[in-house]
Amino acid sequence: MSEELVTFFKALSDANRLKIIGLLARQPYSVEELAVLLNLKASTVSHHLSKLAKVGLVSAKTDSYYNVYQLDEQALELKSRSLFSQENLAASVADVDADAYDNKVVKDFVRKDGGLKTIPAQRKKLEAILRYVVKAFEVNKRYSEKKVNEILSGYHADYASLRRELVGAGIMKREGGGGDYWREE
Amino acid sequence: MSEELVTFFKALSDANRLKIIGLLARQPYSVEELAVLLNLKASTVSHHLSKLAKVGLVSAKTDSYYNVYQLDEQALELKSRSLFSQENLAASVADVDADAYDNKVVKDFVRKDGGLKTIPAQRKKLEAILRYVVKAFEVNKRYSEKKVNEILSGYHADYASLRRELVGAGIMKREGGGGDYWREE
DNA sequence: AATCTAATTCGATACTCATCGAAATAAATC
DNA sequence: GATTTATTTCGATGAGTATCGAATTAGATT
Numbered sequence: 371m372s373e374e375l376v377t378f379f380k381a382l383s384d385a386n387r388l389k390i391i392g393l394l395a396r397q398p399y400s401v402e403e404l405a406v407l408l409n410l411k412a413s414t415v416s417h418h419l420s421k422l423a424k425v426g427l428v429s430a431k432t433d434s435y436y437n438v439y440q441l442d443e444q445a446l447e448l449k450s451r452s453l454f455s456q457e458n459l460a461a462s463v464a465d466v467d468a469d470a471y472d473n474k475v476v477k478d479f480v481r482k483d484g485g486l487k488t489i490p491a492q493r494k495k496l497e498a499i500l501r502y503v504v505k506a507f508e509v510n511k512r513y514s515e516k517k518v519n520e521i522l523s524g525y526h527a528d529y530a531s532l533r534r535e536l537v538g539a540g541i542m543k544r545e546g547g548g549g550d551y552w553r554e555e
Numbered sequence: 556m557s558e559e560l561v562t563f564f565k566a567l568s569d570a571n572r573l574k575i576i577g578l579l580a581r582q583p584y585s586v587e588e589l590a591v592l593l594n595l596k597a598s599t600v601s602h603h604l605s606k607l608a609k610v611g612l613v614s615a616k617t618d619s620y621y622n623v624y625q626l627d628e629q630a631l632e633l634k635s636r637s638l639f640s641q642e643n644l645a646a647s648v649a650d651v652d653a654d655a656y657d658n659k660v661v662k663d664f665v666r667k668d669g670g671l672k673t674i675p676a677q678r679k680k681l682e683a684i685l686r687y688v689v690k691a692f693e694v695n696k697r698y699s700e701k702k703v704n705e706i707l708s709g710y711h712a713d714y715a716s717l718r719r720e721l722v723g724a725g726i727m728k729r730e731g732g733g734g735d736y737w738r739e740e
Numbered sequence: 741a742a743t744c745t746a747a748t749t750c751g752a753t754a755c756t757c758a759t760c761g762a763a764a765t766a767a768a769t770c
Numbered sequence: 771g772a773t774t775t776a777t778t779t780c781g782a783t784g785a786g787t788a789t790c791g792a793a794t795t796a797g798a799t800t
């Protein structure tokens with residue numbers, strides 16, 4: 371996945387985070403020690419460490435009062451080796467191709483007024499359309515079924531099928547049996 | 556230098572720029588072609604390409620109307636190999652140490668009101684102070700000698716020495732013989 | 741020379757994110 | 771159990787930057 375690669379690079383595209391890595395390459399440090407060395411507040415350092423931890427470059431060990439962070443050299447080695455591998459390069463291009471495919475399908479099935487000519491029967495095309503339709507919903511906002519139907523009916527008279535497929539494909543989530551709907555991520 | 560490394564990672568920490576790299580890994584493309592493939596405007600793609608070019612990952616070849624960009628695979632290979640080398644790790648730590656040194660010198664020579672107790676005689680300490688003093692100037696803005704003197708006199712009565720040392724150390728630039736001063740980078 | 745076309749630059753806007761201080765957690769000592 | 775200490779989380783702020791459209795530049799064709 372390309373998103374993961376972006377996250378990795380973002381984690382490293384900050385001078386203070388690189389300094390942290392450089393320091394941890396020599397020995398483990400607590401948050402406070404790093405804060406003093408870098409002339410930053412502890413909360414800021416904590417923020418940086420969480421980003422580095424998220425991509426698996428550092429990890430923490432609790433030691434009495436302190437939370438001692440250490441560099442995962444193995445992960446560093448591994449990552450740096452595979453960064454520009456054929457797979458990663460291909461993955462980023464796959465994203466482009468996928469987008470292009472989605473765009474083509476949307477162009478084929480969507481009228482100028484934004485509504486759907488038909489609901490695609492083929493699975494792959496249907497999913498492309500579902501990814502298009504879901505953009506009408508805000509991320510992480512809760513919608514009642516009534517509201518969902520109302521929005522979807524702007525796309526096709528058979529809003530119920532759209533709603534069912536959105537949930538079935540995991541593109542929208544639903545709480546329990548009769549709860550609200552929302553768009554994740 | 557650590558700054559260079561940050562720039563490199565920043566160049567790669569954008570999804571669209573990674574896609575560009577992925578695409579150029581297969582074949583060269585013009586700006587316009589990339590814009591279509593990525594669903595972006597040409598001006599945006601141009602902006603991305605300039606960032607990638609700045610770190611030496613891509614280069615352009617003019618071909619009739621078009622400006623065809625290609626990936627410098629050699630640079631990619633080279634960079635990825637040395638990213639987390641001992642030298643780079645050490646360099647980032649050196650920055651920390653250097654900063655700590657500068658901070659200590661500043662603490663020793665600067666009064667609470669911001670003025671200098673004395674102008675350091677030792678070269679290394681003087682340079683640390685000069686790096687501190689130059690922060691009073693905006694980057695890339697032009698200042699007349701009169702204005703420079705005015706600002707520097709806030710630090711020490713011997714503003715002329717400060718001005719001379721700033722230029723001598725290359726920390727501030729001066730145009731020709733009697734022209735304006737400015738702070739680069 | 742005049743005109744087209746692609747590319748770049750510039751100014752504006754919206755969004756992301758580094759940083760801080762304050763509040764909330766967590767863990768250990770008293 | 772109460773309190774201290776380190777860390778994390780949260781909200782706000784400011785700086786940086788991706789994106790666009792318009793204006794400008796650079797080249798090539800007529």
